[in-house]
Amino acid sequence: MEYMTLALATGRIADQAMVFLEQAQIHFPDYQNHSRKLVMFDETKTIKAIFAKTADLTTYVEKGAADIGIVGKDTIIEDQPDVYELLDLGFGKCQLVVAGFPGATLYDGKPLTVASKYPRIAKKFFEEKGVQIDAIKLNGSVELAPLIGLSDVIVDIVETGTTLKQNGLVVLDHIADVSSRLIVNKASYATKTERIQQFIRQLKMVLE
């Protein structure tokens, strides 16, 4: 049987995904051996896992370089890839929020400067609230932006809120709930329907 390519975002989400796959009886021996390979096969040699940067993951799946991928809902909302989003895997839960100094006003019609890893989400969210924003794209340590006066507020994901708290910031509004999703290339779903559906059934058993 032809193998399936599974793209995983490097870092924490990959670790959590691997735990999940283990529970679904899909084993990647190289990963358990803490290999730093970027490409590896599962025990049965029918699934090829590739490790990519989160920012590139939806591109890999949308263009068909990978058949399936596991990625956070935050990235999906930001990138709007033309893919199927077939499962909510439940792990990697966090919130997509607007944060800033306590008492900051958001919706009094004044334009805001917003720093975020998610400029498109920020734009759309504030647009719907009727607020014009100047979005600044940052790639990390977004909390820094309001502290040094680069932005009024930030749009970011929050898990426990500890980082915010330590920097004197609070959640000002909630945008969306985030969790890891299984995405599938549309052409792969057509040409490898049964193989992918079987994989999904395997993952679903863990969820039930």
Added chain:
Amino acid sequence: MYINNKSIYEREREQRKQEQLIQILRRRFKTYGYTKMKTQAFEEYDLYAKVNRSINLKKMIKVIDQTGNVLVLRPDMTLPMTRQIAQEFSELSHDIKYYYIEDVFRQSEIEQTPLGRTQAGVEYYGNPSEEADAEVIALAIHILKDLGFKDIKVEMGDAGFFKALTQNMNLNGLQFYELKQLIQAKNAVDIERFLDNISVKDEIKQIVKHMPFLYGKPEYVLNMIRELPLTEEMTHKIDYLYRLVDLLNMYGLKEHLIIDLGLINQMDYYSDVIFQGFVERVGEPVMMGGRYNQLAESFQADIPAIGFACFIDLLVAAAPIEELEDLLDVCVVYEKSQLEQSIQLANDLRQREYRVITTENQAQVDQIKAIFLVTLKEIGYELVFKGEDYQFKDRLTLLDFIDKQREGI
């Protein structure tokens, strides 16, 4: 921007393959009774601004003519073709079958993508029957088979199904857009969450919830559909789709079919059956089409139609057609004083359909790959063929020899 970074040799090879591929397509279109049609490259901006809004106006390339009219480089073929027919006829008493191979122009967000992409497609006007639908889909699959693809899947859905589903849901604009996206993504989890927040009849909710799963082999999907409380209109659509499946079975093509009731095309002129084709090693559809019975009404005509377009760039990149070797036949080497002789010889060879290059430059000879290498001598000709040397006194015996050897190749 817009500069093709591929090497000239890569592009030459690509071009050769594209020509070969287009020849295969053209021949196949003709065997189904289609004749070639063109449209002009520029269209009025209003055609896309007013008549059909499915293509984002920002993505079109605009040009201003002498009188200040705004024109666009055509972003698709279906609209211009339909307008062309509708200008001529308000109704059709006979069928018209046209094929086209043309570039369409859209600006993508990604800078490096070329503005123009070649599409090859057909439009079948005047025949609203299910037999016509089946024949067009059969042609689409036939083409992918001609190109040597092994794993051909065509997803079939109905543009009217989503419309029928949502017409009684009282959704506002945002909700409609959100549900459309969720169904296109087959996102069952978020569809459930979406439904929790709106008040809709339970029967409709039940169908909406199932939309992500109504995908797969025709029988598999049909079993699921039977359990659902469909409205009369939906049942009618499903029955039609399955009559098409039966017809395509007569063509021997059933194994390639996938039913996808969640299929929604971004072009909103489609009225009934819609379909898209996938092949191995390509991550996006290589072909798309559907029936668009109301489009001609925009031009005050009543002409039912169905068509599809293949995306040539994708097919050229992925088609496993064998590349034909592209050798020159004859290279003629001469000296300045022998110019007239060389022209006569080249003329004779070209008359016999050989591909000929003539050169005065000895140094170039090594660069040219030709089957026959002819060097003009003071008297007669020297020929190198398959590493062997031959001498000829006159032109006719040389030509006869080349003819004879060529037959053997």
